[in-house]
Amino acid sequence: MKKVFSLAKRHKISESNINYYANPFVHPKRKMACHDFIYLLDGKWKIGQNGVSYQLEKDTVLILTANDLHYGVSPCEKNTKTMYFHVSKEKGDKDYQAGEVLTDEQVVLEPFIDVSQNPNVKKYFLEIVNNKLSNEHKKADIYFDLLLTELAENHRKNQDSECVEIIKNAVHNNPERFFTNRQLAKMANVSLKTAENKFKATFNKTIHRYILDFKIEMAQSYFKTYPNISVKEVAFNLGFYDEYHFSKQFTRLVKIPPSKYKKSLQTEKNPNS
Numbered sequence: 001m002k003k004v005f006s007l008a009k010r011h012k013i014s015e016s017n018i019n020y021y022a023n024p025f026v027h028p029k030r031k032m033a034c035h036d037f038i039y040l041l042d043g044k045w046k047i048g049q050n051g052v053s054y055q056l057e058k059d060t061v062l063i064l065t066a067n068d069l070h071y072g073v074s075p076c077e078k079n080t081k082t083m084y085f086h087v088s089k090e091k092g093d094k095d096y097q098a099g100e101v102l103t104d105e106q107v108v109l110e111p112f113i114d115v116s117q118n119p120n121v122k123k124y125f126l127e128i129v130n131n132k133l134s135n136e137h138k139k140a141d142i143y144f145d146l147l148l149t150e151l152a153e154n155h156r157k158n159q160d161s162e163c164v165e166i167i168k169n170a171v172h173n174n175p176e177r178f179f180t181n182r183q184l185a186k187m188a189n190v191s192l193k194t195a196e197n198k199f200k201a202t203f204n205k206t207i208h209r210y211i212l213d214f215k216i217e218m219a220q221s222y223f224k225t226y227p228n229i230s231v232k233e234v235a236f237n238l239g240f241y242d243e244y245h246f247s248k249q250f251t252r253l254v255k256i257p258p259s260k261y262k263k264s265l266q267t268e269k270n271p272n273s
Contacts (some may be wrong), residue, residue: 001111003065004156005148005258006092008105011035013140016085018134024075035093036064038124039115043080046073049111059116061125061151062076063109066093083129087144092183114170121147128237151230163188164202167195175218178239181207215239216253219246231258 005011014034018041027047038047040056047054047062049070054062064070066089096108115121124147131140166188170179184207185195199207215238222234235246250258 002096012088016129018083021080027072028072043077043082044078048073054112059115
């Protein structure tokens, strides 16, 4: 379950360290009055919380929240290395309710987060651990606020990436169809505006243009792989409602009609014919 963390009052780091497990070790079963943040530096470890199991691997973060039951599901691998810290539960830290509107002083986080593409998370974790070990308590607490905002941003970027990936896969896996933007947004479980904006930010082109480019590339592949295939057949294979519509789009993007493109391929293959 997602958790809300409040930034209205500064959290306090109570304990931190870097742990190395030369031999397999099972995480203790317990409930704590504080939150336990774990960053896996090396190895693998399976830990559960409230009936859900999480497979930690390198550069993943697990948040074991205060007053929730957590426990080891299986021992960690040999030579597993983690860094962790315990941090106070403050007023406003709570379960996230679907549809809840957050304020600027709240962040919502998944309990398990892949941060392999975000070096800032590791940086802030290290700052918290090292400052706490050096008795720089205020610095450690301040870095926790930075870590929360970075994890929230990481979550947002992962959601954006997932949305774009769903749309891209739908297009690639269904070359015979022309999806509307609204249909694709529904598949990705986001609004139409979000789908269009995130896709364009990723590929620097609209969804419609991406679909057309993909289909025309597929058409070129058809012509190269199957020299005897007709223009009409390719058009229907790729979901165009008629040969004219396909030829118009092909000519606009490739700069020559598909019939001439086919002929040029044959000339390249048999230059003396």
